[in-house]
Amino acid sequence: MSGSLFPGRHSLKLFRMGITESDLNHLRRCVELARDALEAGDEPFGSLLASAEGAVLFEDRNRVAGGDRTRHPEFEIARWSAVHLTPEQRAGATVYTSGEHCPMCAAAHAWVGLGRIVYVSSSEQLGQWLRDLGEALPPVTTLPINQVAPGVPVEGPCPELVSKVRELHRARVERDKSNPPRPSSLT
Numbered sequence: 001m002s003g004s005l006f007p008g009r010h011s012l013k014l015f016r017m018g019i020t021e022s023d024l025n026h027l028r029r030c031v032e033l034a035r036d037a038l039e040a041g042d043e044p045f046g047s048l049l050a051s052a053e054g055a056v057l058f059e060d061r062n063r064v065a066g067g068d069r070t071r072h073p074e075f076e077i078a079r080w081s082a083v084h085l086t087p088e089q090r091a092g093a094t095v096y097t098s099g100e101h102c103p104m105c106a107a108a109h110a111w112v113g114l115g116r117i118v119y120v121s122s123s124e125q126l127g128q129w130l131r132d133l134g135e136a137l138p139p140v141t142t143l144p145i146n147q148v149a150p151g152v153p154v155e156g157p158c159p160e161l162v163s164k165v166r167e168l169h170r171a172r173v174e175r176d177k178s179n180p181p182r183p184s185s186l187t
């Protein structure tokens with residue numbers, strides 16, 4: 001962000017300031033990526049990796065519809081960053097995501113030494129929405145990120161965008177009820 005009052009070297013301050021306008025812009029992009037995923041027949045999750053200076057380094061969306069249920073964007077980000085960034089760059093980077101990391105992705109995030117996480121909706125919120133919509137429980141227990149990765153600074157939920165993410169999940173459930181996904185040949 002040009003003209004930022006809070007350049008990356010002072011990012012520790014940001015941890016105590018909650019979600020900033022720059023954070024919000026990155027989160028809005030994550031919601032767009034989640035919408036892209038939904039429109040591509042996938043589950044509506046989107047995430048991006050930003051450098052300490054706020055530059056977008058990598059972004060992805062959910063890609064589980066092909067049958068590999070581990071294709072979460074936060075997991076892709078962790079693996080991309082392990083290949084392309086130094087430990088210092090990873091520690092200074094922020095992962096933005098439409099939904100709080102699942103335990104698999106929180107573990108990957110911590111194993112590769114990434115920094116702060118900012119999410120729109122929590123796993124607890126998503127779980128409640130899916131229960132209200134009559135969805136089956138996922139095969140993996142959801143946990144707050146800090147129960148899996150206690151050293152990671154985490155911000156969320158983001159009230160300004162939560163209703164947009166909820167609507168994407170509602171649309172996904174409605175779509176799958178009327179047109180159930182085909183069983184993958186891989187499963």
Ligand SMILES: [Zn+2]
Binds near residue numbers: 072104106
């Ligand atoms: Zn995940």
